[in-house]
Amino acid sequence: MQVTGVDAFGLVNMIVQAAHTARRNRDLCQQLAQHVLIVADLLRKLDIPALRQHLETRRPLELLDASLFRAYKLVRSCAQRQENTSQIYQMFTGAEVASKLRLAQEEIDRYINLIPMITLVAAVGARQVTSR
Structure with a gap:
């Protein structure tokens, strides 16, 4: 059986690889969530x-906030995607999701x-203000 230039064995390999990717994405999603929790604990200090x-110091913190919010949306979308979409769809979009998870981290x-x-x-700015 030949489907668009790929034989059945090739399709099986593609599906198995996609399933592994989807499973890894679940793991990557959990790792990103754990990473963000560690960051939050450090920022509290x-x-x-x-x-x-x-x-000067506000801008990078605002960018960090924006990154954390994008990571939140990404992790949330992973959970929703697992609930609302078919496993077949998840398998074939897995590489894209994995890339987004890595980029977020x-x-x-x-x-x-x-x-x-x-x-x-x-600290230098505060020292300059108090020394005036």
Whole structure:
């Protein structure tokens, strides 16, 4: 049996690979959720209102907020997709979802890597204000 240039064996391999991808996406979705929880715990230890007082330190924190919100929507869509769509559809959109999950985590990490510099800038700014 030949379907658009792919034989039955090839189709079976494609389906098995897609099923593995969908399963990995569930794992990636959970990993992203756990990563965001860790980030939230760390951010609670910072004096965020003080860091938001100045444009230089507020901007990256707002970008981090936006990244976290996009990650929330992505994780939520993963859960909804599992409830509302067929497994076949999930299998064939799995690679795209996996890419989005990885990109979301990388984006969050980019802003988290700026936290030491943000706090340093805020501390230097506060020191300059008190020394005047």
